[in-house]
Amino acid sequence: MDQLEFHIERLRAAGLRPTKQRLAICKSLFNKKETFHFTIEKLKKIVEKDSRKKISLATLYNTVHSLKNRGYLKEISIKGNKTFFDTNTKHHHHFYDERMSQLVDIEDKNILVGNLPKAPNGKKIKSVEVLVKIV
Amino acid sequence: MDQLEFHIERLRAAGLRPTKQRLAICKSLFNKKETFHFTIEKLKKIVEKDSRKKISLATLYNTVHSLKNRGYLKEISIKGNKTFFDTNTKHHHHFYDERMSQLVDIEDKNILVGNLPKAPNGKKIKSVEVLVKIV
DNA sequence: TTGGTAATTTATAACCATTCTAAAGTAGAG
DNA sequence: CTCTACTTTAGAATGGTTATAAATTACCAA
Ligand SMILES: [Mn+2]
Ligand SMILES: [Mn+2]
Ligand SMILES: [Zn+2]
Ligand SMILES: [Zn+2]
Numbered sequence: 001m002d003q004l005e006f007h008i009e010r011l012r013a014a015g016l017r018p019t020k021q022r023l024a025i026c027k028s029l030f031n032k033k034e035t036f037h038f039t040i041e042k043l044k045k046i047v048e049k050d051s052r053k054k055i056s057l058a059t060l061y062n063t064v065h066s067l068k069n070r071g072y073l074k075e076i077s078i079k080g081n082k083t084f085f086d087t088n089t090k091h092h093h094h095f096y097d098e099r100m101s102q103l104v105d106i107e108d109k110n111i112l113v114g115n116l117p118k119a120p121n122g123k124k125i126k127s128v129e130v131l132v133k134i135v
Numbered sequence: 136m137d138q139l140e141f142h143i144e145r146l147r148a149a150g151l152r153p154t155k156q157r158l159a160i161c162k163s164l165f166n167k168k169e170t171f172h173f174t175i176e177k178l179k180k181i182v183e184k185d186s187r188k189k190i191s192l193a194t195l196y197n198t199v200h201s202l203k204n205r206g207y208l209k210e211i212s213i214k215g216n217k218t219f220f221d222t223n224t225k226h227h228h229h230f231y232d233e234r235m236s237q238l239v240d241i242e243d244k245n246i247l248v249g250n251l252p253k254a255p256n257g258k259k260i261k262s263v264e265v266l267v268k269i270v
Numbered sequence: 271t272t273g274g275t276a277a278t279t280t281a282t283a284a285c286c287a288t289t290c291t292a293a294a295g296t297a298g299a300g
Numbered sequence: 301c302t303c304t305a306c307t308t309t310a311g312a313a314t315g316g317t318t319a320t321a322a323a324t325t326a327c328c329a330a
Contacts, residue, residue: 114247123269
């Protein structure tokens with residue numbers, strides 16, 4: 001089963017038809033050796049460079065959101081005017097250089113969070129994210 | 136030294152003249168028994184209710200940013216369309232209920248973060264923030 | 271006190287990432 | 301191949317935030 005089939009698989013799982021545009025997005029997202037962080041504008045540049053075709057912003061927004069909702073991408077909880085996404089979907093944390101708007105992964109095993117108090121009013125803990133700001 | 140003098144002090148320290156509008160903002164921010172989290176729109180409602188006067192958005196944005204820059208308020212690193220501020224300027228962490236857009240403090244002593252890897256490329260760690268999402 | 275001047279307030283416009291819209295194009299079942 | 305539902309796209313709308321510039325106010329010096 002080659003990469004292409006995986007992309008088709010992913011798109012179908014996200015409830016999306018495997019169109020040319022969506023496959024181009026998947027290639028740029030998932031055919032890389034390393035995971036990476038991106039904004040929509042940055043992804044647009046990457047996909048258009050990789051595929052040598054224009055792609056509309058609307059398609060990028062729609063596809064990225066669908067892939068995120070299906071769990072193939074993560075949205076990163078960072079304040080800022082632009083939203084960051086992550087092709088690393090494993091549980092992990094981040095260094096964040098605000099000046100550069102640049103993220104670096106911290107593997108889950110390389111950080112320890114303990115003594116968590118329990119959530120208020122019978123709420124349940126959904127995730128624990130550590131953000132280490134650096135300068 | 137009463138509260139008013141403290142407000143004037145804070146404003147002067149932030150490089151701001153103590154005007155009626157800015158003092159009204161300070162009263163609504165710092166005369167409460169408990170610290171709290173707010174968005175600009177929410178603060179506008181609070182200040183206008185407390186002071187029974189209209190206040191422009193621009194003045195709120197400017198004053199809140201100046202107070203933040205001087206360290207009298209904290210901006211909270213949470214993704215979302217609106218920016219959250221915090222009158223609790225001590226080092227602490229947060230529970231966050233995304234559905235309700237509601238924050239609850241976690242005191243620093245009530246959470247333990249260990250084994251932090253060192254920052255990349257000779258960068259320095261500026262802060263370590265834990266965000267616990269709840270549902 | 272009184273001007274004079276710089277700071278401030280305000281309404282409104284501009285900005286810009288994101289979402290919405292609706293028309294034109296396309297995929298794929300049958 | 302045809303039909304229909306889905307998709308793509310350009311452009312408009314949205315909404316929080318920031319910029320602008322005219323009217324107002326604070327406050328120092330005379
Ligand atoms: Mn989103
Ligand atoms: Mn800000
Ligand atoms: Zn990451
Ligand atoms: Zn807080």
